[in-house]
Amino acid sequence: MPPAQLPEALGPILDLLDMAGIAVFALTGAVVAAVKRQTFVTFLFFAVVTGIGGGTVRDLLIGAPVFWVHENWTLLICFGAALAVWLSPARLWKGKTLLWLDAAGLAAYATFGAAKGLAFGLAPLPAFGMGVLTGCLGGIVRDVLAGEPSILMRRELYVTVAALSAALLVGLSLAGMPGGIAGPIAFAAGFALRGAAIWRGWSLPAYER
Amino acid sequence: MPPAQLPEALGPILDLLDMAGIAVFALTGAVVAAVKRQTFVTFLFFAVVTGIGGGTVRDLLIGAPVFWVHENWTLLICFGAALAVWLSPARLWKGKTLLWLDAAGLAAYATFGAAKGLAFGLAPLPAFGMGVLTGCLGGIVRDVLAGEPSILMRRELYVTVAALSAALLVGLSLAGMPGGIAGPIAFAAGFALRGAAIWRGWSLPAYER
Amino acid sequence: MPPAQLPEALGPILDLLDMAGIAVFALTGAVVAAVKRQTFVTFLFFAVVTGIGGGTVRDLLIGAPVFWVHENWTLLICFGAALAVWLSPARLWKGKTLLWLDAAGLAAYATFGAAKGLAFGLAPLPAFGMGVLTGCLGGIVRDVLAGEPSILMRRELYVTVAALSAALLVGLSLAGMPGGIAGPIAFAAGFALRGAAIWRGWSLPAYER
Numbered sequence: 001m002p003p004a005q006l007p008e009a010l011g012p013i014l015d016l017l018d019m020a021g022i023a024v025f026a027l028t029g030a031v032v033a034a035v036k037r038q039t040f041v042t043f044l045f046f047a048v049v050t051g052i053g054g055g056t057v058r059d060l061l062i063g064a065p066v067f068w069v070h071e072n073w074t075l076l077i078c079f080g081a082a083l084a085v086w087l088s089p090a091r092l093w094k095g096k097t098l099l100w101l102d103a104a105g106l107a108a109y110a111t112f113g114a115a116k117g118l119a120f121g122l123a124p125l126p127a128f129g130m131g132v133l134t135g136c137l138g139g140i141v142r143d144v145l146a147g148e149p150s151i152l153m154r155r156e157l158y159v160t161v162a163a164l165s166a167a168l169l170v171g172l173s174l175a176g177m178p179g180g181i182a183g184p185i186a187f188a189a190g191f192a193l194r195g196a197a198i199w200r201g202w203s204l205p206a207y208e209r
Numbered sequence: 210m211p212p213a214q215l216p217e218a219l220g221p222i223l224d225l226l227d228m229a230g231i232a233v234f235a236l237t238g239a240v241v242a243a244v245k246r247q248t249f250v251t252f253l254f255f256a257v258v259t260g261i262g263g264g265t266v267r268d269l270l271i272g273a274p275v276f277w278v279h280e281n282w283t284l285l286i287c288f289g290a291a292l293a294v295w296l297s298p299a300r301l302w303k304g305k306t307l308l309w310l311d312a313a314g315l316a317a318y319a320t321f322g323a324a325k326g327l328a329f330g331l332a333p334l335p336a337f338g339m340g341v342l343t344g345c346l347g348g349i350v351r352d353v354l355a356g357e358p359s360i361l362m363r364r365e366l367y368v369t370v371a372a373l374s375a376a377l378l379v380g381l382s383l384a385g386m387p388g389g390i391a392g393p394i395a396f397a398a399g400f401a402l403r404g405a406a407i408w409r410g411w412s413l414p415a416y417e418r
Numbered sequence: 419m420p421p422a423q424l425p426e427a428l429g430p431i432l433d434l435l436d437m438a439g440i441a442v443f444a445l446t447g448a449v450v451a452a453v454k455r456q457t458f459v460t461f462l463f464f465a466v467v468t469g470i471g472g473g474t475v476r477d478l479l480i481g482a483p484v485f486w487v488h489e490n491w492t493l494l495i496c497f498g499a500a501l502a503v504w505l506s507p508a509r510l511w512k513g514k515t516l517l518w519l520d521a522a523g524l525a526a527y528a529t530f531g532a533a534k535g536l537a538f539g540l541a542p543l544p545a546f547g548m549g550v551l552t553g554c555l556g557g558i559v560r561d562v563l564a565g566e567p568s569i570l571m572r573r574e575l576y577v578t579v580a581a582l583s584a585a586l587l588v589g590l591s592l593a594g595m596p597g598g599i600a601g602p603i604a605f606a607a608g609f610a611l612r613g614a615a616i617w618r619g620w621s622l623p624a625y626e627r
Contacts, residue, residue: 069271075335159463
């Protein structure tokens with residue numbers, strides 16, 4: 001049985017990754033709502049679903065209490081992100097801003113998701129899978145709801161990024177490294193790889209037969 | 210830890226809203242199947258997914274046992290709704306019937322979802338969010354499965370309606386009003402607002418920058 | 419309260435159906451990724467989501483611990499399926515291979531899902547619904563993610579097949595037949611019906627009013 005509370009062991013640095021993941025994914029959700037010229041209520045909806053979607057599924061899968069239902073601040077972060085995008089000049093969110101925010105959310109959630117999976121007693125491969133799935137999920141749901149082609153179907157490095165962060169966190173933790181060191185390493189490696197994909201256009205070879 | 214059983218406090222009036230939400234959402238699911246000229250089995254599938262989708266996600270999120278798995282009647286209501294649409298004259302479901310049924314389901318589920326959230330000890334903002342999310346979810350899933358553009362992307366008042374019902378239920382309950390009074394008020398206000406949106410074409414301003 | 423562990427009663431034959439369902443659904447996910455000319459990482463993602471999607475939702479709904487999070491082998495099966503499709507000659511997966519694999523997964527998961535529902539104390543109708551929903555879910559999610567029209571919207575016998583397997587398993591079990599006999603019968607009947615639908619083009623009449 002997994003413990004009902006998140007173990008202390010995750011520590012403050014991983015908590016920061018968690019909050020960063022929520023905030024930047026919520027921003028990307030609100031930016032998609034802006035690009036699609038939606039109403040403020042849709043901004044809120046997209047910010048919330050994108051911000052907490054991945055973590056919610058993670059908690060359901062590992063048998064943890066869903067992280068945002070017993071306090072108000074998680075939703076306040078998402079509402080704040082929606083308001084920030086609504087009120088700020090549109091040029092702030094033009095170009096590649098969305099991609100970079102999404103990159104940070106992806107690496108942060110993949111790292112934190114894998115760490116939380118380990119903390120709840122998952123086997124290594126499922127803990128890795130939890131990082132990948134929950135890192136990618138918020139963005140996938142955001143794209144499906146907006147009627148955009150999913151990032152899954154492009155050759156660009158994306159799921160691979162979540163896989164790198166999650167694998168590093170699981171591998172380094174199993175090797176005995178504390179989460180406060182393994183977390184930042186896993187996050188930075190994933191963010192750098194996604195950055196290279198955005199900046200240099202790195203992509204994987206596709207199936208050609 | 211949330212209690213394993215739904216508190217008595219929700220009472221018979223909120224139970225009625227719950228059953229009404231299931232029945233009318235199931236009807237809307239079956240009507241969409243009819244509009245798309247589907248088979249009876251698809252009628253059943255759409256009726257079930259639309260009728261119980263929102264409440265199922267709500268129960269998973271708040272840590273309640275999923276409401277329809279330990280008795281037969283919820284699914285029987287959904288099957289009955291599918292049969293009713295299959296057997297009745299098509300003109301009954303033409304025009305705006307679907308919209309009005311959906312309006313009733315939306316306000317009922319938003320109210321009941323928020324009340325059930327509070328009853329399971331959620332913080333006010335998540336209880337509000339539970340009402341909004343679960344009020345809107347059945348219809349969103351129905352539209353995605355049918356390949357229709359989601360109501361989320363239109364400027365019409367829709368999510369706002371769920372927000373009004375959920376906010377009223379949470380606010381009035383926190384102010385000390387019993388659920389048997391706050392519930393009908395929250396339902397009626399949401400239904401009236403959605404009615405104005407359907408009848409008068411009320412909508413929210415969109416992001417224009 | 420449902421028991422925390424899967425009852426012994428499900429037995430080795432139903433376990434085989436479970437593993438078969440995972441493997442063939444994982445294969446179909448990887449084949450869809452191949453048809454869409456995706457990268458290997460997307461092969462893995464599709465294999466995992468399709469292979470374990472239906473069973474994951476089933477476990478969440480019936481309150482069972484999610485079946486794949488406490489060991490490594492389930493994900494290894496899915497990874498193996500992705501690798502097999504990536505490395506093997508494309509002609510193996512051309513034509514109707516995908517349809518037949520999907521047929522086996524559908525009947526296996528519908529049977530096993532209904533049996534697990536009964537084993538966790540569900541009422542008969544929800545146990546039946548659990549078989550149908552989880553038998554169909556993996557394939558539906560696979561198609562939605564790939565941007566394909568869902569099987570749900572075609573007249574071909576598909577959901578009906580899951581309904582036949584699930585109804586037989588529930589009915590025969592309630593009549594006292596052991597799972598080791600009822601399971602293979604329910605699986606074979608569903609697979610045969612789906613086979614007839616693929617081979618002979620059997621379909622249901624659509625709503626025509």
